[in-house]
Amino acid sequence: MLLGVTGGIASGKSTVARMLEELGAPIIDFDLLSRIVVEPGKPAWKDIVSFFGKKVLLPDQTLDRKKLSEIVFRDMEKRKKLEGFTHPRIHGEFVRLVKEHTAGNPAAIIQVVIPLLIELNLQSLFHKLLLVYIPQESQIQRLMERDGISREMAQSILAAQLPIDEKRAYADYIIDNSGSLEETKKQVEEVWQKLKEFQKNRSEERGNAGH
Secondary structure (H helix, E strand, O other), X not given: OEEEEEEOOOOOHHHHHHHHHHHOOOEEEHHXXXXXXXXXXXXXXXXXXXXXXXXXXXXXXXXXXXXXXXXXXXXXXXXXXXXXXHHHHHHHHHHHHHHHHHHHXXXXXXEEEOOOOOOOOOHHHOOEEXXXXXXXXXXXXXXXXXXXXXXXXXXXXXXXOOOHXXXXXXXXXXEEOOOOHHHHHHHHHHHHHHHHHHHHHHHHHHHHHOO
């Protein structure tokens, strides 16, 4: 079973993901996959260097992500080209990891953390969707503190994403992460019980269909 985990920037997705992992849900993190597929020497890295040139490399041969994002931010065609190099490789890695997890445990509840899951319209990949929620004002404050940026910069970063209140409509489960860690943990444990019940019913239905 695949659980999509998303939320606004600085909402605490990784905190909730770690709690779910402790309860038994392995994590596939799309941010991590997007970094793995562009490691020096890998096919996506070769394609990027071939297309954009060595100016997008740091001295250690890793990608200068800041420079690359500046280039594609200004040019939609180049952005599409970059996505063409990376997205199929990320998807391939994702499929490989799902197979790996389910081979060992066919009933595994696998959580897939994707910050822009709804913006990228990936809802149909998942059996259930979990949203980590904090009010927008809290997002702004956390972003300013975490990244040491101005209020205006934090607001412009948020403006590039679907407002968190609109994301609520897509979610099967919502974790309100604006309180204490204990309050978040209690909600995560409740969602975990619901997920296990859902997976149990799915397994029984598949078993009955086989008879």
